[in-house]
Amino acid sequence: MKSLSALAVALSLVxxxxxxxxxxxxxxxxxxxxxxxxxxxxxxxKLHGDARAKFIKECKEGKHGS
Numbered sequence: 001m002k003s004l005s006a007l008a009v010a011l012s013l014v015x016x017x018x019x020x021x022x023x024x025x026x027x028x029x030x031x032x033x034x035x036x037x038x039x040x041x042x043x044x045x046k047l048h049g050d051a052r053a054k055f056i057k058e059c060k061e062g063k064h065g066s
Contacts, residue, residue: 034060 038059042052058064 038064 035056038056041059041064042055045055047055055064
C-alpha cells in the first residue's frame, strides 16, 4: 500500500511539472503574431540577410511599429 501511495505522489509531481513547463497559450499566440507581423514588414521593405534579421529582432523588441 505504501508503494502505491508513493507511486501516486510521484505521478502527481511529474504531471504537475509537465503542465507547469508549458507557456500560456495567449503568450505563445501573441509572440507568433508579433513575429509574423515583423516578418511581413521586413518583406514589404524588401529586406534580406543581416538587415532583415536586425529589423525583425528590433521589431520584436518594439523598436519598430508592429
